[in-house]
Amino acid sequence: xxxxxxxxxxxxxxxxxxxxxxxxxxxxxxxxxxxxxxxxxxxxxxxxxxxxxxxxxxxxxxxxxxxxxxxxxxxxxxxxxxxxxxxxxxxxxxxxxxxxxxxxxxxxxxxxxxxxxxxxxxxxxxxxxxxxxxxxxxxxxxxxxxxxxxxxxxxxxxxxxxxxxxxxxxxxxxxxxxxxxxxxxxxxxxxxxxxxxxxxxxxxxxxxxxxxxxxxxxxxxxxxxxxxxxxxxxxxxxxxxxxxxxxxxxxxxxxxxxxxxxxxxxxxxxxxxxxxxxxxxxxxxxxxxxxxxxxxxxxxxxxxxxxxxxxxxxxxxxxxxxxxxxxxxxxxxxxxxxxxxxxxxxxxxxxxxxx
Amino acid sequence: xxxxxxxxxxxxxxxxxxxxxxxxxxxxxxxxxxxxxxxxxxxxxxxxxxxxxxxxxxxxxxxxxxxxxxxxxxxxxxxxxxxxxxxxxxxxxxxxxxxxxxxxxxxxxxxxxxxxxxxxxxxxxxxxxxxxxxxxxxxxxxxxxxxxxxxxxxxxxxxxxxxxxxxxxxxxxxxxxxxxxxxxxxxxxxxxxxxxxxxxxxxxxxxxxxxxxxxxxxxxxxxxxxxxxxxxxxxxxxxxxxxxxxxxxxxxxxxxxxxxxxxxxxxxxxxxxxxxxxxxxxxxxxxxxxxxxxxxxxxxxxxxxxxxxxxxxxxxxxxxxxxxxxxxxxxxxxxxxxxxxxxxxxxxxxxxxxxxxxxxxxxxxxxxxxxxxxxx
Numbered sequence: 047x048x049x050x051x052x053x054x055x056x057x058x059x060x061x062x063x064x065x066x067x068x069x070x071x072x073x074x075x076x077x078x079x080x081x082x083x084x085x086x087x088x089x090x091x092x093x094x095x096x097x098x099x100x101x102x103x104x105x106x107x108x109x110x111x112x113x114x115x116x117x118x119x120x121x122x123x124x125x126x127x128x129x130x131x132x133x134x135x136x137x138x139x140x141x142x143x144x145x146x147x148x149x150x151x152x153x154x155x156x157x158x159x160x161x162x163x164x165x166x167x168x169x170x171x172x173x174x175x176x177x178x179x180x181x182x183x184x185x186x187x188x189x190x191x192x193x194x195x196x197x198x199x200x201x202x203x204x205x206x207x208x209x210x211x212x213x214x215x216x217x218x219x220x221x222x223x224x225x226x227x228x229x230x231x232x233x234x235x236x237x238x239x240x241x242x243x244x245x246x247x248x249x250x251x252x253x254x255x256x257x258x259x260x261x262x263x264x265x266x267x268x269x270x271x272x273x274x275x276x277x278x279x280x281x282x283x284x285x286x287x288x289x290x291x292x293x294x295x296x297x298x299x300x301x302x303x304x305x306x307x308x309x310x311x312x313x314x315x316x317x318x319x320x321x322x323x324x325x326x327x328x329x330x331x332x333x334x335x336x337x338x339x340x341x342x343x344x345x346x347x348x349x350x351x352x353x354x355x356x357x358x359x360x361x362x363x364x365x366x367x368x369x370x371x372x373x374x375x376x377x378x379x380x381x382x383x384x385x386x387x388x389x390x391x392x393x394x395x396x397x398x399x400x401x
Numbered sequence: 402x403x404x405x406x407x408x409x410x411x412x413x414x415x416x417x418x419x420x421x422x423x424x425x426x427x428x429x430x431x432x433x434x435x436x437x438x439x440x441x442x443x444x445x446x447x448x449x450x451x452x453x454x455x456x457x458x459x460x461x462x463x464x465x466x467x468x469x470x471x472x473x474x475x476x477x478x479x480x481x482x483x484x485x486x487x488x489x490x491x492x493x494x495x496x497x498x499x500x501x502x503x504x505x506x507x508x509x510x511x512x513x514x515x516x517x518x519x520x521x522x523x524x525x526x527x528x529x530x531x532x533x534x535x536x537x538x539x540x541x542x543x544x545x546x547x548x549x550x551x552x553x554x555x556x557x558x559x560x561x562x563x564x565x566x567x568x569x570x571x572x573x574x575x576x577x578x579x580x581x582x583x584x585x586x587x588x589x590x591x592x593x594x595x596x597x598x599x600x601x602x603x604x605x606x607x608x609x610x611x612x613x614x615x616x617x618x619x620x621x622x623x624x625x626x627x628x629x630x631x632x633x634x635x636x637x638x639x640x641x642x643x644x645x646x647x648x649x650x651x652x653x654x655x656x657x658x659x660x661x662x663x664x665x666x667x668x669x670x671x672x673x674x675x676x677x678x679x680x681x682x683x684x685x686x687x688x689x690x691x692x693x694x695x696x697x698x699x700x701x702x703x704x705x706x707x708x709x710x711x712x713x714x715x716x717x718x719x720x721x722x723x724x725x726x727x728x729x730x731x732x733x734x735x736x737x738x739x740x741x742x743x744x745x746x747x748x749x750x751x752x753x754x755x756x757x758x759x760x761x762x763x764x765x766x767x768x769x770x771x772x773x774x775x776x777x
Contacts, residue, residue, distance in 0.1 A: 251522060251523070325524070326447075328451075379453075382409050382411060382452075383409050383410075383452040383453065384414050385454055385455075385456050385457050385630070386453045387451065388766075393746040397498035397499045397501055397502065398499065398524060399447070399499050399756075399758065
């Protein structure tokens with residue numbers, strides 16, 4: 047890689063005040079000090095360090111990883127900023143890394159755009175930037191460019207992040223939501239609903255004390271192992287907002303197939319189940335930040351499941367259902383009770399029931 | 402999960418289904434005249450769809466999804482009143498989550514919130530009282546909603562507010578009562594019901610005695626039922642057995658929760674704080690005598706209806722909407738002219754499409770696999 051020498055050619059600025067003010071967004075020294083002290087220091091990237099207006103990559107370097115670019119973006123507005131199992135920074139890196147990885151891409155570079163409300167503490171920003179840096183290192187990606195805006199109090203809720211990512215898709219890997227076929231096997235890499243339940247608990251509105259933690263994690267390593275063991279996998283998607291139910295509906299619709307899942311086979315932690323029972327929520331629709339839905343051809347199902355289970359992020363992987371040639375677009379569930387019901391898309395967000 | 406999985410046991414379920422099948426086989430039930438059993442309570446409707454109970458029953462039994470979803474039966478005019486209160490700048494309006502989406506004639510509380518009203522979701526009226534204590538310069542209004550299941554908690558919160566001298570807290574009372582509503586359904590000329598699953602958690606408060614007239618006067622069997630799927634199957638079996646044996650009685654399947662005499666302290670709190678209204682307007686069913694409660698004069702200072710100027714305008718249900726007929730079991734949700742076309746959970750026209758406990762929304766969301774497959 048000959049993008050830049052891995053030596054700092056200039057002294058990094060320092061912030062000496064406890065909170066962000068509008069002056070940190072003014073484009074002057076205060077802004078440069080904030081960016082240097084909080085972000086450049088944490089991200090410690092040779093590509094970022096020269097602080098050009100753009101990150102620059104060698105095409106030949108990218109081409110070593112595969113034959114197509116993957117490019118994605120995601121914004122993060124989670125409340126609260128710090129929650130059991132993660133924070134907005136970890137989430138912002140994992141979200142974009144996972145969106146690249148489920149396309150069969152090796153995630154390589156991320157950008158990070160920050161919108162911060164005046165009054166947020168510098169310590170909190172440092173904490174979030176540090177979390178982003180650790181997660182990026184864990185995922186093996188670099189944060190190479192960014193932007194910072196400071197807005198008036200009330201113009202945003204403390205801190206919004208947007209990460210954009212570039213990855214390179216391996217040769218021969220062609221995953222697609224339209225590729226599910228009759229007989230294919232549907233699996234997940236572990237327990238469902240932890241992130242959604244953890245966030246709802248952390249908001250404190252429900253006054254429920256639980257030990258539920260977000261499952262937020264970068265999944266590119268797991269997906270590497272999966273695709274190496276089962277190269278015929280048809281489709282992967284991270285089951286974020288809308289949960290497993292939403293992803294299954296997207297597959298059934300795009301592939302014009304039916305899918306039936308087994309409630310008994312769907313892995314959900316006991317405390318997440320209890321949380322959902324109390325509030326009248328359906329865990330199939332709760333968000334995950336470290337779970338993928340895998341559609342694999344039957345002949346590779348065993349290899350795929352074994353590969354998931356061997357990985358630390360797939361220990362509770364399970365086959366949850368099958369694709370079949372029923373009414374195109376329909377997702378059903380065989381309930382623990384022995385009945386069947388339709389699992390449809392959610393209309394809005396789930397709201398706790400009255401009684 | 403402890404004490405839940407036991408009530409969802411599929412092996413026990415198939416035994417019960419076989420028992421029900423054997424019962425109906427021994428009765429002379431014409432295919433085009435199945436037994437119509439109404440589950441009064443929205444919680445039952447939710448469980449029936451959630452576990453696919455309907456599809457496990459023989460075709461000689463039809464479940465009719467009754468009016469017991471308090472969110473669904475709230476008339477549009479009352480939602481307009483909520484919005485009018487919530488939009489006053491000094492008000493914090495607190496509500497149960499699933500009431501947020503109920504459409505008024507112009508907007509829902511969710512839309513009012515988007516337009517700037519301070520609308521907050523709470524899980525208990527006590528949470529609303531805590532918000533009032535934390536915001537002494539604001540008026541905190543709790544949207545009191547529900548049958549006898551939730552009425553006592555609102556009453557106790559008002560008593561607590563009185564005891565603590567909280568003056569910036571009030572309740573917009575839309576609590577309703579189940580018995581006059583069941584009576585209104587029984588008096589309806591297009592009624593085609595053979596028996597009832599009685600509401601479990603309402604009965605936990607009021608006991609089973611208030612239902613006696615259903616058996617005595619109307620000669621219909623009722624079984625007060627729990628909410629787990631085995632509870633529901635067993636209760637259906639008990640209703641069918643009564644029909645077969647020519648009995649009409651009030652039986653209690655949910656005895657582990659429902660005492661015959663109800664909950665005396667809860668009932669005392671309710672009668673201390675509330676009195677019956679002469680009538681209350683229901684979405685889909687019209688006005689029903691004595692079917693709602695209001696705060697007594699002694700608690701007027703906690704009554705949002707008296708504390709705030711509210712429009713109090715009656716808004717008619719949309720003409721195309723056939724909720725009333727669905728509620729009474731005269732037609733099935735999907736037989737309504739606007740089901741799934743003009744009326745969907747995104748843009749509900751009728752009451753029953755509003756909450757996941759409403760029969761139409763439950764059909765739309767969870768889909769009765771039975772009826773879908775019949776239609777294919």
